[in-house]
Amino acid sequence: MNVPVVFHWSVSGHLGEELLVEEEWIEGVTLRALMYEAPHKVVLNALKWSVQLATTLSRLHDAYGFIHHDVKPENVIIDSFEDAVLIDFDSARPLAAVVRKVSAAKADADRIGERTGIQGTRDYAPPEAKLFPGSCDAAVDLYSFGRMFLEIAALEPHSFSPAFYDVMRRCTRIESTSRIESAAGLREALTNLIK
Numbered sequence: 393m394n395v396p397v398v399f400h401w402s403v404s405g406h407l408g409e410e411l412l413v414e415e416e417w418i419e420g421v422t423l424r425a426l427m428y429e430a431p432h433k434v435v436l437n438a439l440k441w442s443v444q445l446a447t448t449l450s451r452l453h454d455a456y457g458f459i460h461h462d463v464k465p466e467n468v469i470i471d472s473f474e475d476a477v478l479i480d481f482d483s484a485r486p487l488a489a490v491v492r493k494v495s496a497a498k499a500d501a502d503r504i505g506e507r508t509g510i511q512g513t514r515d516y517a518p519p520e521a522k523l524f525p526g527s528c529d530a531a532v533d534l535y536s537f538g539r540m541f542l543e544i545a546a547l548e549p550h551s552f553s554p555a556f557y558d559v560m561r562r563c564t565r566i567e568s569t570s571r572i573e574s575a576a577g578l579r580e581a582l583t584n585l586i587k
């Protein structure tokens with residue numbers, strides 16, 4: 393289980409979007425801290441953690457209908473089992489389809505990103521998050537994911553296969569519609585690298 397348990401969430405149709413997320417506390421260290429303190433360990437575990445986080449994103453997108461919108465090493469905890477857990481859902485928001493289900497009449501006004509401007513952390517945010525925050529979709533998380541793992545690969549560039557770089561490049565294409573099709577597809581591509 394790599395998605396922190398969401399105990400309560402609500403979207404108010406009266407006061408705009410109101411979202412309360414309670415996250416499980418994960419004992420461990422951030423991936424950012426490990427990248428400084430134990431880079432070789434990060435490199436050795438990178439493929440496993442990439443599959444775990446792609447699984448998390450695919451559940452978040454497809455089962456929960458949310459985008460995280462701030463995927464970066466500071467927001468990943470490596471727990472005591474050496475599993476990667478995504479945290480910090482402060483920037484998360486429902487995908488447009490979910491907003492429409494909640495209140496079809498308010499759908500246009502509520503389109504993701506319109507009220508909040510730039511979300512996420514700039515270095516990991518794709519061009520569309522900076523230029524067109526209102527039109528962001530699940531491809532935002534795929535871009536940040538790819539940036540994060542390219543940064544990890546740069547710790548020991550020769551330890552990663554060309555196929556690994558290929559997957560991450562498919563995540564980080566400038567044009568969001570050219571990126572890998574989904575987090576589920578990303579998970580599958582990375583799982584195939586382990587076999």
Ligand SMILES: Nc1ncnc2c1ncn2[C@@H]1O[C@H](COP(=O)(O)OP(=O)(O)O)[C@@H](O)[C@H]1O
Nearest residue numbers: 415416417418419422466467469479480481482
């Ligand atoms: N659910 C959690 N489990 C474990 N550590 C957490 C959790 N939430 C936050 N932290 C720790 O607190 C730091 C800051 O929290 P975060 O939710 O990322 O807030 P923000 O980035 O908005 O300041 C994280 O980098 C992490 O070290």
Ligand SMILES: [Mg+2]
Nearest residue numbers: 466467479480
């Ligand atoms: Mg954070």
